[in-house]
Amino acid sequence: GQQLNQSPQSMFIQEGEDVSMNCTSSSIFNTWLWYKQEPGEGPVLLIALYKAGELTSNGRLTAQFGITRKDSFLNISASIPSDVGIYFCAGHQTGANNLFFGTGTRLTVIP
């Protein structure tokens, strides 16, 4: 199956800094989702995007559905220690019965 490319693979940032990460593909997707996975837990859905160009926020998190439909971006503002975890993007293509997941961005926040 397809795999989505996430970058960066890992980030070490100071508390209070903003974070940006992205997810790209060579194929078009009609839905993009962003999940967060904390140690010992399953992924939790953060944001879902359904239209090209859509910009959606969830608290300090903002995600965008790329205009080309081949990418998506996640920003976290004013990071805090509890933002630590692995962030996964996932995409859905028209007619598919499943999601394709990225390999994740591991975020470490230094207090």
Place this chain on the structure above:
Amino acid sequence: EAQVTQNPRYLITVTGKKLTVTCSQNMNHEYMSWYRQDPGLGLRQIYYSMNVEVTDKGDVPEGYKVSRKEKRNFPLILESPSPNQTSLYFCASSLFRSSYEQYFGPGTRLTVT
């Protein structure tokens, strides 16, 4: 509380000994799915089910079986586990296939020696 539950959370077993990992959801979701997560490879889908008695292969189905006899349950069966099936397994569900917003269970860490 709306949730997806998996059991067991941790399992150590030996090669060839059949095992079942249970998954149950209390949200009346139609779509259920199993994933494995391995370092550097992200989440890969094993099997999915769009409704009762309807199952289909995902990306990595070899060595696994599933069944969907009831809407809420979707067990994963390893008939003859091998060491390359050592992994972290997640069950997920969503309201409809088209909702795409999947809710994940807490995971089952399986070690096959």
